[in-house]
Amino acid sequence: MKRLSAQDAFQEGVDLFQTGDFNGAEASFRLVLKIDPLSPAALNALGTVLDRLGRSHEAITAYRNCLKLEPANFIASYNLGNTLRRHGDLQGAESCYRACCAMDREFTPAVQALGSLLLESGRDDEAEELLLTAANASPPNSDACFNLGTLSQSRGKLGEAEQWYMRALANDKNHLQAHNALGMLCLLDNRIAEAIFCFEKAVAIKPDYWQAQVNLGIAYAWKGELRKAEECHESVLRVHPGNGLAHYNLALALLAQGSFEKGWREFEWRFEKEENPVPKRHTHIPRWRGEDLEGRSILVHAEQGYGDTVQFARYLTFLIEQGASVSLECQDRVISPLMNGLALPLRIFVRGDVLPGADFQVPLMSLPGILGPQAWNRPAPPYYLRPDEESVKEWQRRVAVHSGLKAGLAWAGRKGHANDHNRSIPGATWRPLAEMENVAFFNLQAGPEHDTAPPVKLVDYTSLIENLADTAAIMKNLDLVISVDSAPAHVAGALGIPVWCLIPYNPDWRWMRDRTDSPQYPSMRLFRQERPGGWDDVLRKVQKELLKLAGGG
Numbered sequence: 001m002k003r004l005s006a007q008d009a010f011q012e013g014v015d016l017f018q019t020g021d022f023n024g025a026e027a028s029f030r031l032v033l034k035i036d037p038l039s040p041a042a043l044n045a046l047g048t049v050l051d052r053l054g055r056s057h058e059a060i061t062a063y064r065n066c067l068k069l070e071p072a073n074f075i076a077s078y079n080l081g082n083t084l085r086r087h088g089d090l091q092g093a094e095s096c097y098r099a100c101c102a103m104d105r106e107f108t109p110a111v112q113a114l115g116s117l118l119l120e121s122g123r124d125d126e127a128e129e130l131l132l133t134a135a136n137a138s139p140p141n142s143d144a145c146f147n148l149g150t151l152s153q154s155r156g157k158l159g160e161a162e163q164w165y166m167r168a169l170a171n172d173k174n175h176l177q178a179h180n181a182l183g184m185l186c187l188l189d190n191r192i193a194e195a196i197f198c199f200e201k202a203v204a205i206k207p208d209y210w211q212a213q214v215n216l217g218i219a220y221a222w223k224g225e226l227r228k229a230e231e232c233h234e235s236v237l238r239v240h241p242g243n244g245l246a247h248y249n250l251a252l253a254l255l256a257q258g259s260f261e262k263g264w265r266e267f268e269w270r271f272e273k274e275e276n277p278v279p280k281r282h283t284h285i286p287r288w289r290g291e292d293l294e295g296r297s298i299l300v301h302a303e304q305g306y307g308d309t310v311q312f313a314r315y316l317t318f319l320i321e322q323g324a325s326v327s328l329e330c331q332d333r334v335i336s337p338l339m340n341g342l343a344l345p346l347r348i349f350v351r352g353d354v355l356p357g358a359d360f361q362v363p364l365m366s367l368p369g370i371l372g373p374q375a376w377n378r379p380a381p382p383y384y385l386r387p388d389e390e391s392v393k394e395w396q397r398r399v400a401v402h403s404g405l406k407a408g409l410a411w412a413g414r415k416g417h418a419n420d421h422n423r424s425i426p427g428a429t430w431r432p433l434a435e436m437e438n439v440a441f442f443n444l445q446a447g448p449e450h451d452t453a454p455p456v457k458l459v460d461y462t463s464l465i466e467n468l469a470d471t472a473a474i475m476k477n478l479d480l481v482i483s484v485d486s487a488p489a490h491v492a493g494a495l496g497i498p499v500w501c502l503i504p505y506n507p508d509w510r511w512m513r514d515r516t517d518s519p520q521y522p523s524m525r526l527f528r529q530e531r532p533g534g535w536d537d538v539l540r541k542v543q544k545e546l547l548k549l550a551g552g553g
Contacts, residue, residue: 006035010042017049025049040070047079056083074103078110085117093117108134112144119147127151135167142172149181158185174205180212187219188421190505190532195219210236214246221253222506224513229253244272256509260376264369278303281363288360290370294323299358301329303365305414306468309335310490311510311520313342314384315367318375320344327356328364337469338491341385382522383496391473399477402440402459405550406478410444411454413486422504422532423485429535430454432543438550442478444471444488480549482542485511493521500545502538505529 004012013028026049032042047062063080066073081096097114100107115130128151134144149164162185168178183198196219202212217232233250236243247269254263270278281301288298298319302309309330319326327347330336336350349355368376399406412424433441434455443458446465465471472491475481481492481499485508492499501518503511503526511518511526518524527538 004031006032006039006042009035010039010045013042013045013049017045017052022049022052026053038069040066040073040076043069044073044076044079047076047083051079051083056087059083072103074100074107074110077103078107078113081110081113085113090117090121106137108137108141108144111137112141112147115144116147119151124151124154135164140167140171142168142175142178145171146175146178146181149178153181153185158189161185176202176206176209176212179205180209180215183212183215183219187215187222190222190422192219192223192532196223208239210240210243210246214243214249217246217249217253221249221256226253226257226513242272244269244277245275248273252509256507256512258512260368261373264366264376267369268366270365278363282355282361285358285361288362288370291360292322293319293360296323296359297325297327297357299327299329299355299361300364300367301361302331302335303363305417306331306335306487307485307490308365310338310385310487310494312364312367313339313494314380315364315371315375316342316344316346317384318367318371320346327358329353329355334467337467338385338387338472341387341469341472343386380520380522383494385472385491385494387469387472387476387495391469392476395470395473396477398461399442399474402442404438404440405480405546406440406442407546408442408444408475408478408481408483408488408492409454409456409458410481410483410486410488412445412452413484419504419506419508422506423508424452425454425484425502425535425539427452427454429539430456432539433546436543436546436550439546442474444474444481444483446471489524490521493518493524496523499524500542501526502535502542503528505532505534 009028009031013025013032016028017025026046029042029046029049032039033046036042043062043066047059047066050059050062060080060083063076063083066076067080077096077100081093081100084096085093094114094117097110097117100110101114105111111130112134115127115134118127118130128148131144131148134141135148145164145168149161149168152161152164162182165178165182165185168175169182179198179202183195183202186195186198196216199212199216199219202209203216213232213236217229220232221229230250230253233246233253236246237250240246247266251263251266251269254266271280282299285299300316300319316326316328327349328339329349329351330339332350336348339346339348347356362370411427411430413420417423441456441458443460443462446462461474468487468491471488472495475492475495475497478497481488481497482502483489483492483499484502485504489499489501499521501524507513507528510520516526518526527541529535529538
């Protein structure tokens, strides 16, 4: 048999690599090096194959040997930079990319790679210059366009970001990240049909692109097609059974449909998400998973927003009924005084307090999943919070001097909330309430959102409000509370006060779908958007209903 020449063996290796036979390609490139140990091309090619085989340390050695023989081999320098970057050696990767750019400034993959690395490390201005160079090259580098889109988005320039994502796709119609990022921009802008199109396009190109599949499920949930949302997340989990984000979003879709048994089980994955996981607390204490509580002590700890704590506090009753000694750890002293109004034999603490010992600990929002149908199927009581009577009387004296229907108003949620741009209502949108007669509006808004006040004459006692217990005492003297989906709505519902909660088109799971009441709060009425951004219609309906109550219609 004729022995292969180095050139023939190299070509054979290239052919095998292109067909996906990486083991065969490795053997061919090693044959080249056996014939010619000083072949930089074979060393670089061997490094590429070893990278594909997951043997990155061997690949790094091959690339470095290549560069010893041929320091000006910018392709090997670029490849080495990519491998080092994947392994977290960002400084080494940066050196390789810079060396490559110095050798050939027109090699846009290296210019783009250096720009994206600098972007990742927070050096935005230097990154932008490099990315613009690569994006404006001929042909334009699609990855650079995409990264400029992410940079614009991080700066809040969403229109500019969208243009960059579109440019990336104009240059590479199969750019997965650009399809996905453009879909997320559309979703944030409530262009749900466009978002679905983008995510479906990405999944069609790469069926196992789970990020786009999860986002497609979120988009279907926003549209109200919860069964389709379920299918998307379950398809991800069939391939990636440990994907916390898919599990968590599956939970939200299930809970929104009232599928509580599976929904609460999936909701436990909120601690396992890669993106913004809920922190685990008090893990040195055994986690309660339903064991007998008679004569035992348990620490229940709040975990997310104030509204979550108020809503789930009613499940504490079930622990006390089982004979447990219960301690509740709240977020802070904004909410802890309110929890005294539960009228339960609890010990109440806040984060940072010295806590008593306990036999078990459990996150507050895990209670319904552990307690089971006996808890979530039991009808919610008319109320389960009682503010301090002396405080109620004190506020009565202040509130009583105002005539007409007394309505509390909360128009914005916490700014850091992921969906706050949808659930908070711009000040000017409240204009239908501005000229109403026989209604006194009381400001229940706290925090920096106070600056976005609607054009409504407000009775403002917020300077006297120190915590949510004060808010509750004011509410007990009002005829009605009108609130966006935020803590005041939950407080009013838990107090049994008539409350109108204004719900965005893409509602939180707890408000479910297609209903105007809430199983959580018998005194609550839901006013839903019928289209994305349609707060004008909601406020006109609120105005109409207020006129009936105030005797003006």
